[in-house]
Amino acid sequence: MFLAYAAYMDFTVHQMDVKSAFLYGKVQEEVYVKQPPGFIDPNFPDRVYKLDKALYGLHQAPRAWYETLSKHLLExxxxxxxxxxxxxxxxxxxxxxxxxxxxxxxxFGSTNPLDQSESGILIHQEKYVKEILTKFKMADSHLVKTHVEFRHCLTPDVDGESVDQHLYRSMIGSLMYLTASRPDIMFAVCLCARFQANPKLSHFLL
Incomplete structure (x- = not known):
């Protein structure tokens, strides 16, 4: 019926796939999970995490995601x-x-062609890039034409300081979301994503 109405009103229908959708849903119930491998607190290895947002595999995840998204639309x-x-x-x-x-x-679609133009998508993308650069204190970084050379071989920086792996993974996750519309950074981001478990390599990449 949606497509029939779009054809009748002669407007373009766009499609989008929300990356990691279930991770955005707020959990209303009290849900606890054990510490996953790689994130175990050495001081409290027997403690558990209380979830604030949903995880894939939870029965509540689809409903929590729908409630979060529908609340945003209604507001x-x-x-x-x-x-x-x-x-x-x-x-x-x-x-x-x-x-x-x-x-x-x-x-989604609109009977107003201006709502469907690429300008809105580009404006959103530009804002997202600025948010990433500000969040990770890279707003003053220098631009380069080529992000990284192909067949680039990475080696550990044995003398460098280890970086916060949570911060590094957060950077990679933010950039992964951006690669959906920025294929020019896909290779560099995927290369960096391979070394999230090695803090020395993470330091080298940063």
Whole structure:
């Protein structure tokens, strides 16, 4: 019905896949998990973690993700369908924006062509890049034409200081999300992602 309406109103339908969707869902119940390998606190190895957000494999994960996303849409002027509660729409004067959710897959479109232009996506991407650079204190970094040479061989920096692996993994995760629209950094990011478990190599890469 969504596609039939889009064809009738002659507007383009876009599709997006939310990366790691279930990890965004807020858990309402008290859920505890044991410390995973690589993240065990040496001072308290017998303690467990209390989850703030969902994990893949939890029965609550799909529902928590849907509630988080639907809450965001409702707070931004969308209304939920009375029959199909995965359909959201928002009216702006004579135009309508429609969003259809199926777990982590989303299709959306608008009767206003301006809402579907690439400019909005590019603006969002630019903001995200600035947030990453500010978060990791790299806003003053110098630009380079080539991020890293192909067939580049990495070696440990045995004399360097070990870096915070959680911080390093956070950087990689942020950049992985960006590679969906920035294929030019895909090789460099994937290369760095191979060495997340070695703090000496992490220091070398940074």
């Amino acid at each position: 931004n002027g969308f209304t939920r369908g009375a029959i199909d509660q995965t359909l959201f729409k928002r009216k702006e004067e004579k135009d309508t924006i429609m969003v259809q959710i199926y777990v982590d897959d989303i299709i």
